[in-house]
Amino acid sequence: MTTASAPPALVGVIGGGRMGAGIAQSFAAAGSSVTVVEHDAAAAAAAHDRIAASLRLAAERGGLDPSAARAAADRVTAVTSVAELPHDSELVVEAVPEDAALKAGLLAAAEQAVAAQCVLASNTSSLPVTQLAAALRRPARFLGMHFFNPVPVSTLVELVTAPGTSEETLTAATDWTRALGKEEIVVRDSPGFASSRLGLALGLEAIRMVEEGVAEPAAIDTAMRLGYKHPMGPLRLTDVVGLDVRLAIAEHLHTTLGESFAPPRLLREKVSRGELGRKTGQGFYAWN
Structure with missing residues (x-):
């Protein structure tokens, strides 16, 4: 497996629960600056604390240098609106519960907040990626990035392509997956994927x-x-x-x-x- 030279510089993660926090932690530990979106200030603070605590635990267990863990935590910002995502984000991953309408609405809002070249991804484990892509103006820049729990130590990412997903988008997602030290499989959109x-x-x-x-x-x-x-x-x-x-x-x-x-x-x-x-x-x- 070839490792990419660098992860995306700016990453957005929509949802700071177990999966979203794990995705944010993985990118922050790899060197990305990460913005986590939650629904209110209390949830945003809890998500930031969850990520920082998990990074400290990784350092205590010897999986991460303590200074690197602190630096990674400092690269995480938690906000309360998708509109606060950095405009020049390279990747935004949606990681909210498995509700198609909720996911589609948040992805469409994220598309409004970021530049046209940003890749949007859903961490859905079963919902049709093609259905979510239909809510977007730029479906070529969208795919599924299905991470596995617990994200920081799991080595698999399932990349799910819709019919409109561009090769450029898939290549970028593949490179970023490898930059995290994980391995990708590529799956065509189908119920439940693989x-x-x-x-x-x-x-x-x-x-x-x-x-x-x-x-x-x-x-x-x-x-x-x-x-x-x-x-x-x-x-x-x-x-x-x-x-x-x-x-x-x-x-x-x-x-x-x-x-x-x-x-x-x-x-x-x-x-x-x-x-x-x-x-x-x-x-x-x-x-x-």
């Missing part, structure tokens, strides 16, 4: 097995870890991703790809009880 479609199929089948009493969650996960060398079993991964997120993706793929992606009853029940996984302390496992 990663979500395959990962969800395994996760839903594991949930059905629990529902049917085939085995306990830990046994199913151990089977995949030891038998197939997966770093994490599908049920523990579902807890990490969030059961609500998995349900939303399953509902979308059920609509577009058919019955094999029908959400299991157990998944719906857990989400309705608020058992969303690690973020709520209970999913298929208890989390402290």
Whole structure:
């Protein structure tokens, strides 16, 4: 894998939650100046604190020099409006929840705020990139950049091209992915892309097995870890991703790809009880 000479100088990230903060941290650690957009001042401050704390933790664990971690945190600015994105940003990544209307509206607003040459990207894990591109005046400068959780240590980025995505845009996204020390795969826009479609199929089948009493969650996960060398079993991964997120993706793929992606009853029940996984302390496992 060839590493690009430099990341984009100015990056915007719309959304400062777990994924957005991780994307911002990765670019800041690589040398970019990053502007994170949140919906109000409290959320913006929380996003900045989240990124700074994660950079400190990376330094404590030896993954980053302490002075480099401080410098990276200093390169992060949090604002409360897409209109505050630097006009000369080279890349803006949208990383808000999987709501097509919300994403399309924010991407269109970002396009108004930045120069024509800026690349816009969505971190969507399943929504059609072609549908999001339809909201833009310059769809050739748009693609999906699907990062994986936790972003700072995950080495994969799934680049998803719409029919109108230009080769120049894909080349720039590829170079920037490599500048982060990550590896890209390029996928044509299709429901669930490659990663979500395959990962969800395994996760839903594991949930059905629990529902049917085939085995306990830990046994199913151990089977995949030891038998197939997966770093994490599908049920523990579902807890990490969030059961609500998995349900939303399953509902979308059920609509577009058919019955094999029908959400299991157990998944719906857990989400309705608020058992969303690690973020709520209970999913298929208890989390402290």
